[in-house]
Amino acid sequence: MQSSAVINEAVQTLRDGGLVAFPIETVYGLWADAKNPQVIHKVFATKGRPSNHPLIVHLAAPDRFDQAQVDWVPILAPWTRDLSEDTLKLINAFWPGSLTLVFKKDKSVLNDLTGGQDTVAIRAPAHPIAQELLRKFKGGVVAPSANRFGKVSLTSAADVRAEFEDVLDLMILDGGDCEIGIESTIIDLSSGDKAVLPRPGAITPSEILAKTGVNVYQPNELKSDEAMEDLPKISGSLKAHYAPTTPLRLYAPGRVLDALSEFPDINSRVAVAVWDSESSLSEDGHRSAHCEEIEVPSDSTAFASRLYRSLRDLDQPGWDLILFPEPPAGEKWDGVRDRLQRACFGSGPSSSGHVNT
Template sequence: MSFGIADAVAALRRGEAIGLPTETVYGLAADASRPEAVRRIFELKGRPADHPLIVHIAGASRLDAWATDIPAAARTLASAFWPGPLTLILRKQAHVPDEVTGGQATVGLRCPAHPIALDVLRAFGGGLAAPSANRFGRISPTTAAHVREEFGDAVPVVLNGGECTIGIESTILDLSSDTPRILRPGMISRAQIEAVIGPVADGVAGDSPRASGTLEAHYAPRTPLLLLPRPALLDEARQQSAFGKRIAVLALDTLPDGLDGLALPAAADAYAHGLYAALRTLDARGVNLLLAERPPEDGAWLAVHDRLRRSAAGAGAGDDAP
């Protein structure tokens, strides 16, 4: 069944969660102002209640509805990068439900760069809490079909916005303290941010707020996954095959001769676009082990490395793993 904007808005007003396309990944979206609607997201995903959600808004003009003590840098960055894959962590307004923030004094805000998501936000008129539309810790969805595979009829309304153009989650920048700090890398890089607001720190600090997608194990297939440079990958494939194990490979640029699997482009943005779909495809093959070729180490690949590392850390765990 095909659904439109009116169907999605009606479902949101009923307190339901919907499948929402964005440029990064598909989100499981619900009314961020209604605690019971937000709790439905957690129930569907099996997500820990203290793990905060990102609120999607229709534009920078909605910042003050959700955040307070907003620094000038936030408005400057929103002007530079919104709509787009940048989440800003700010001090929350008092009315923002604890269900959204995990009980913290901060809230993550983003304006997505997808026409359907923006149409829904404008028609709905409020903010939408929208983590990735998958079971907690599992591979993020980049098509409407992936959302259906995850939830079936439990999420009746899924809007089909095609493949996500970026394919991995947004950069998260904490602006709630004196030092701007990147908590999760994305396709908006540190260099791009610093070109707009000056120096920023990198990596979670001891006093950083909790943020989406920063657990060590995340974005994970059910099949065990090793991340290796090509020479070590080839050796591992030979050894595992000798023990009778079935192997599938996620290679960079070209698939090694004689091995089953997929190859993704040797450009960071194109690789990111195809990463989660490739992991889902390989995970469904029923092999014993996935081997992913380690990409280049330069800055353009930072977000891809982050996702692959967390995928490997969580791979092979059961559905109820934290």
């Protein structure tokens, strides 16, 4: 746990227009004052993030004390005034937690953090130290993942130090490893009539329906292409994202050899991730390359928690290719499936050239 002195130093750094790297339950974030346009520009520059790619605002949850239900309206008033009954159901059921909601923004919200859009994405993280920091700061912070834009997200303080070793004025707080391991579920509420899922995460549409009675629609369930085009841009929505420099590919069940055949160099070293519930692949006989197996959890929650850690550990000069099994069908795997597909598309030595497409 961080001491009060360290938390207070981080709060002062934010007030002074500095950057603080700190974890929430999902991944490590690059924290900055959401009301300071200069430091928001610094966030974009530090990450190498396109200025039209919006940031998520993070807010403190009020202390509940003896309240049966928290009044979120005054907390959200500086950011949005468009709070429907369904919106309040979602907030009361899942905040603080790994659910981000997209609203029509209040006119006072900086265009710099919304990518010039008329919407703003907001969440209240559940990480207790993050909540303490936010309460002491008494304001909103932007907290995009603490990694170079388009690359693998980070879930430990040591990885953040390695990623930004050239950023000397970055304050890094070690809050331990992140529990959930992938970014939050995003629900778009900005249209006013439907809740839409532009980014899956640990919280699934079925869980939302069960707890709140709110139906969540997939973008492809909207009535028209025009309706899909009207969806706001959100963090992590580019086709290439979360990408290692080493080429990454997915293989279907029992099709490792097919995946290897597309990478025929006999001198290649290939890291093959296999389910911990399955037998070894060694008897298949990988004649085309030197392969080493790495077990990954067959439980979706554990897989998500370790996904970025595994990708970062394998993204080393010793490997020429990383193979991961395709996640099973089902919405509890949708979050990691989304991250892996984007990581595959952006992976490889020239991945930095893909991330803006």
